[in-house]
Amino acid sequence: MRRIARLRKPAGWLAPSSRCPVASLSRAQSAAASTSAGAPLPTASRTAATTRLDATVARQVRFYSAKPGSLPASLADQPEPGVSAPEDQLAALEEAELLEEEAGWTDAIPYRLPPNRHPAERPDAVSDPSYTPAETSDGLASVGGLENWWDRPENRAEGSDFASFRARRKVQHPDVLETAVRRAVVEATALRMVGREGDLVGSWPIGTDVELESVLAQDVQLGQDGAAVIAGDFQSVARGLTADTEAAETDSAVPMPSTKEAAAYLEKWDSSWRRIPLADPRIKFAVTKRVFQLTGQLIPDHKLSDIHTVAGLLAAVKTPPKAKTLSQDIQKTKQDLVSLPNLAFSPKRVTRADKAKAVGQYKIIEEELAKRDLQHGPLSVPPSREKHYFKGSA
Amino acid sequence: MRRTRLASQLLAGAPRAARVSRISSSTTPALCTRGYASAVSGREPLSLDVEDEDALSPKELMRRSTSLPSPPPARAKYSAKLAALHARLSLSPKIPVETLARALIDPSADAHPRFNNANLACIGAALLNNHASEFLITKYPRLPMTILFTAMKGYVGNPVLHQIARAWGVEATASPGEEVDPGLLQFDINKPTAMHTSWGYVRAESAEIQRYKWRRGMSSRVMYDDAFGDLVPGQSSVSDKTGALEMRNDKNSKEMLVKDMPTNAHANFVRAVVGAVYLHCGREAAKNFIKPHFLSRTLDLASLFEFKIPTRELARLCAREDFELPVARLESETGRLSRTPVFVVGIYSGRDKLGEGTGPDLDSARKIAAMNALKAWYLYSPGVVAVPSDTLAEDAAPWKPAYVDIGEVIS
Numbered sequence: 001m002r003r004i005a006r007l008r009k010p011a012g013w014l015a016p017s018s019r020c021p022v023a024s025l026s027r028a029q030s031a032a033a034s035t036s037a038g039a040p041l042p043t044a045s046r047t048a049a050t051t052r053l054d055a056t057v058a059r060q061v062r063f064y065s066a067k068p069g070s071l072p073a074s075l076a077d078q079p080e081p082g083v084s085a086p087e088d089q090l091a092a093l094e095e096a097e098l099l100e101e102e103a104g105w106t107d108a109i110p111y112r113l114p115p116n117r118h119p120a121e122r123p124d125a126v127s128d129p130s131y132t133p134a135e136t137s138d139g140l141a142s143v144g145g146l147e148n149w150w151d152r153p154e155n156r157a158e159g160s161d162f163a164s165f166r167a168r169r170k171v172q173h174p175d176v177l178e179t180a181v182r183r184a185v186v187e188a189t190a191l192r193m194v195g196r197e198g199d200l201v202g203s204w205p206i207g208t209d210v211e212l213e214s215v216l217a218q219d220v221q222l223g224q225d226g227a228a229v230i231a232g233d234f235q236s237v238a239r240g241l242t243a244d245t246e247a248a249e250t251d252s253a254v255p256m257p258s259t260k261e262a263a264a265y266l267e268k269w270d271s272s273w274r275r276i277p278l279a280d281p282r283i284k285f286a287v288t289k290r291v292f293q294l295t296g297q298l299i300p301d302h303k304l305s306d307i308h309t310v311a312g313l314l315a316a317v318k319t320p321p322k323a324k325t326l327s328q329d330i331q332k333t334k335q336d337l338v339s340l341p342n343l344a345f346s347p348k349r350v351t352r353a354d355k356a357k358a359v360g361q362y363k364i365i366e367e368e369l370a371k372r373d374l375q376h377g378p379l380s381v382p383p384s385r386e387k388h389y390f391k392g393s394a
Numbered sequence: 395m396r397r398t399r400l401a402s403q404l405l406a407g408a409p410r411a412a413r414v415s416r417i418s419s420s421t422t423p424a425l426c427t428r429g430y431a432s433a434v435s436g437r438e439p440l441s442l443d444v445e446d447e448d449a450l451s452p453k454e455l456m457r458r459s460t461s462l463p464s465p466p467p468a469r470a471k472y473s474a475k476l477a478a479l480h481a482r483l484s485l486s487p488k489i490p491v492e493t494l495a496r497a498l499i500d501p502s503a504d505a506h507p508r509f510n511n512a513n514l515a516c517i518g519a520a521l522l523n524n525h526a527s528e529f530l531i532t533k534y535p536r537l538p539m540t541i542l543f544t545a546m547k548g549y550v551g552n553p554v555l556h557q558i559a560r561a562w563g564v565e566a567t568a569s570p571g572e573e574v575d576p577g578l579l580q581f582d583i584n585k586p587t588a589m590h591t592s593w594g595y596v597r598a599e600s601a602e603i604q605r606y607k608w609r610r611g612m613s614s615r616v617m618y619d620d621a622f623g624d625l626v627p628g629q630s631s632v633s634d635k636t637g638a639l640e641m642r643n644d645k646n647s648k649e650m651l652v653k654d655m656p657t658n659a660h661a662n663f664v665r666a667v668v669g670a671v672y673l674h675c676g677r678e679a680a681k682n683f684i685k686p687h688f689l690s691r692t693l694d695l696a697s698l699f700e701f702k703i704p705t706r707e708l709a710r711l712c713a714r715e716d717f718e719l720p721v722a723r724l725e726s727e728t729g730r731l732s733r734t735p736v737f738v739v740g741i742y743s744g745r746d747k748l749g750e751g752t753g754p755d756l757d758s759a760r761k762i763a764a765m766n767a768l769k770a771w772y773l774y775s776p777g778v779v780a781v782p783s784d785t786l787a788e789d790a791a792p793w794k795p796a797y798v799d800i801g802e803v804i805s
Contacts, residue, residue: 359575360573
């Protein structure tokens with residue numbers, strides 16, 4: 001399925017208005033949509049181009065047959081003068097010409113529409129006098145076609161790709177995870193202290209290293225009434241979380257402290273902040289959502305109900321890495337089983353050859369095969385050779 | 395009369411140059427232990443102090459061009475089969491699993507005396523034969539010698555020990571080598587093995603006995619042959635009519651030292667286990683191992699008897715014992731003139747009835763009655779009596795001589 005281009009800015013997002021107008025046969029629509037030839041795609045913005053977009057959207061055409069009578073009257077556009085009625089032949093024009101003519105960027109759509117189809121001239125009505133129809137396809141250029149259209153980077157706007165909420169790179173290191181959790185807790189506490197509890201369910205911008213440092217420098221404690229308290233400048237933290245601050249760069253990695261810095265932070269903080277309760281579902285949701293946004297670590301729903309404090313959240317987030325293979329996992333976790341004297345553990349599959357070797361039959365088989373000139377050397381066939389056979393090589 | 399120890403003769407041919415150090419445990423095991431040796435923490439490798447008479451140079455140690463003939467002892471800890479066998483036999487923890495692994499290696503698989511079960515089988519054979527014979531003799535003091543030999547075979551002979559090894563769940567390798575599982579019995583039918591287990595003298599005329607089927611009597615068997623009354627095999631050279639010494643291959647194959655290699659290998663394994671029990675746990679533990687495993691088996695001694703002229707034998711027995719002459723009396727009969735008569739004959743010595751038999755005619759009934767009388771005599775048992783090995787315990791009562799008969803009747 002084709003990815004639906006999402007608008008970059010998540011803040012205060014409006015109703016989805018841009019339904020993709022698919023390339024149609026109608027010239028009028030493309031003429032209306034084109035601006036200047038070859039202009040770079042603009043970034044999506046809320047401009048007056050929306051009205052133009054609405055007009056095109058209203059048409060909502062799909063790919064209809066090229067036959068003249070197939071298009072309903074309400075949807076059919078007047079054909080351009082000088083151009084014959086659309087026929088079944090593909091356009092034989094150069095793609096550059098097409099692009100120059102019709103394809104252009106719209107301000108509202110962050111992608112380039114495929115050009116409209118031009119029917120080719122009939123062979124008996126070709127204007128070029130030196131034209132002769134080709135007998136074979138040798139030497140004919142292949143022009144046009146819509147395959148890979150959306151995969152070509154020039155047809156998509158810069159950064160019009162899917163903008164994920166979660167961090168692109170998952171944070172695994174436990175110390176760094178703890179700093180991210182701390183940041184989320186500080187920010188949620190700051191919002192609560194400022195009184196903007198409605199913004200707890202909103203989306204918070206990621207911010208830069210400066211904001212990271214300032215937030216991690218805050219001191220959050222477990223207050224007397226059992227709620228978290230920031231002893232410091234919580235207003236600046238809350239200000240950094242407003243929705244109207246816009247990130248200048250589109251592709252920004254989430255700023256994270258390095259492992260050494262994280263370890264240094266952890267040494268500074270005392271353990272009382274781990275006892276901060278997360279009983280309030282809004283606070284819990286805000287914190288877990290922020291952690292997900294910053295680190296990519298998602299806490300599944302079935303674990304959420306068991307998390308009551310920050311310590312529980314830390315335990316759920318800091319999972320040890322899984323062993324690569326099952327046998328490594330078993331050797332690590334089930335050492336008591338593996339070390340049983342009457343249990344033989346094999347990290348790999350026990351093959352017939354292994355069984356034959358254990359009984360001493362293998363060398364007999366090798367000797368007998370060598371005697372009969374059937375096989376000299378080891379009996380095993382490497383798996384890569386089988387792949388070559390399947391692919392048809394000798 | 396020549397007395398030889400066979401083992402040294404057979405082991406003399408062991409190649410010396412190819413002997414490689416067994417101490418290093420660096421061989422990669424074939425099955426199921428790849429990457430496993432590193433994961434196991436609690437098992438230290440066994441260090442053997444091998445003062446080998448043919449010391450290897452360090453160069454030879456490093457080369458390892460030829461592989462070992464049997465798996466090194468250090469791999470015994472990683473064999474599930476071996477651990478299971480150890481537990482199945484309920485062996486004491488004093489017996490290391492490496493010794494059990496050694497007991498599974500026949501000399502034909504590995505000729506080195508420190509790595510095969512020849513010496514263990516020697517100890518085990520002596521113990522088994524000793525305990526079985528004292529058990530039989532004290533339990534059935536009047537048993538004829540042939541029956542006693544056969545009964546010994548029936549309790550601790552090669553075929554029986556073979557069956558016991560199979561019942562213990564011991565499987566054999568297809569061909570021995572370094573890569574096999576240490577828990578499998580390793581032997582090679584094409585290589586010579588040691589025959590430590592039969593003690594006796596090689597008769598001077600053993601070659602002629604084997605070639606020309608000379609007779610050897612029971613008394614001489616007691617003197618010269620092994621515990622089962624079988625000839626102790628000697629050299630297989632026989633001089634023919636011209637007087638020249640010849641070694642014919644076909645004859646040699648008949649005089650092969652070991653006729654049935656698998657049976658012999660299995661039996662020697664069982665003897666080696668007994669030897670291992672004696673070695674690690676002592677004499678009493680070995681006796682307590684032998685009694686339930688071997689001497690508790692049931693052998694129908696009555697079916698072993700075969701008489702030529704039972705009536706004569708019974709008459710001579712009564713004469714010897716100063717009984718009155720045995721008289722056969724018809725006790726009851728039915729269907730004399732029918733197709734299936736039954737005659738019940740009882741043999742009486744004076745007023746004492748010695749035995750009774752039934753048969754389809756008078757003669758066979760009398761013969762059967764005589765046989766039953768003889769069996770009743772020979773299979774007399776005073777019950778469970780003390781055996782001589784009981785006196786070896788510290789707190790043993792003083793030995794009361796057991797009753798043993800003067801011998802069977804010669805007729």
